[in-house]
Amino acid sequence: MKRKGTSVKIEAPRESIEAVLGDVPGFVTNWPYVVRVSRRDGLKAEIMMPRFVFRFRDTYSIEYHSDYNSHIYDGRGNKGHLTLVVTLKEWQKYVDVVLELSYKGKGEFWLGKILQDFVEKVGKAIKELAESRPIKAPEPATTPGGGIAAGVDFSNPMSVAEFLSKSQMVHSGLHIVGEEGLLSLISELRSTIKDRVLYISGITNDGANSFKVLLEGSRILAIEYRNPKGTSAMKVESDEDAKKAVELASEVRGTYMTNVWVPVGGV
Template sequence: MKRKATSVEILAGKDEVIRILEDSPQFITNWPYVVKVSTRDGLVAEILLPRFLFKFGDTYRFSVMKDDTSYIYDGTGKRSHLIVTVTLKEWQTHTMADIELSYKGRGEFLLGKPLEVLLKGIGNGLKSLSEAPKQAPVPAISSHVADEVDFADPMSVANFLVKSRMVHSGLHVVQKGGLLNLVLELRENLKDDVLYVSGITQDGSKSFKLLLRKSQILALEYRSDNEIKVVKVEDDASARQALEFVSRIEGAYMVNAWVPVGGV
């Protein structure tokens, strides 16, 4: 049996840390050396520990036990056994998490270093997940901010961006008529009502801007080689027009998404 222990200071309340520990598949996904996590048939994670030229891989079936202050992730693999224990102590300004890792089985005398890295990674992962800002915007503010945006007035967009937070940025291939599917995907992890999505092809020849409240399009700007079109949705006719332009958008775009955060 090989044991390693460490403790990390987390600048967040105990409830925050518990929220992360409760979501064990998500938590385990953020460990180092974890190759695959599956929840289809219980919680199963494949972990590949490298040492010299060898790779000690095993598939662990995890069971999670908890009491008031500690969480135990007990993983049984085919050739080894891995137990991670997280014990929390709450202080006024921070939470201390004592993490202990024990490993028994194949290669346990070789794996000192990788286990240490695994342990440190678990600690850092828990720290950064817990300290990440919560997504709890005030709907009243964000709705109000969206009303001020008018794509015909570029300065209103610039001001909107100041009061926003970038939630996504990446290259996407948009299928013809598939932009709204992409928007749905972006929405999945967001609680905000208002979403501003903009996209531009890498050479800058085509672009679009889209302002949404829930699934409703508020405004759209569509730019291609030979036309620029701004639609502000006010009635059925303009809504239809906006949808028509949305369905025309196709190709590889750098897509950025923002949500309002209120503020000044």
């Protein structure tokens, strides 16, 4: 069995980190080398780890366990067993997050550097997500969408976790976002998915870029775009916000593994 580890210092409230780690589908989507995430018949993640000319690709069924200090993500695939343990140690002004990744299975003797890169990028993702999304008190649902969809704010991970807990995935696939940006992808998905409220997320194969967008009809309710330069997130509450949201959506480019969720039982 190969084991690799790292640690990161996060200057954010413990609650912010717990919220990131507790949103298991959203957290796993931000892992590197993840090309597909599915919630049908339990949470599954398809991971492709490159090594020279080889591609170690497998689909892992993810089980999540937690106690006071540790969060465990246990992935069992057809070719291997992948386990990530995230342990928190809280200090006065920051939190130490210690990560240990273990892998047993096909190609384990070839994957030392890849596994180290994997666990370091996961640590970086936790830091970026937690420090850019402080916990906030839930805001009243005042937008025309009403209900749980109106309460989604990408700067508040708990609101996202609540929405996903009451939703189901209806689409997953690889999409190329061209010069028109995210609006072209939205139009493409809208042509086949007729639900009024859609939550769309996408991530590149290397995990460096990702986006999330919540729609009511053709109107953007909330949007987030992450790239190596940082993360931009906003909730649309005015006409000026709507204009900025469209501008942010137009910046998205590249090839993304895209997942689409819709609320179950109304919004």
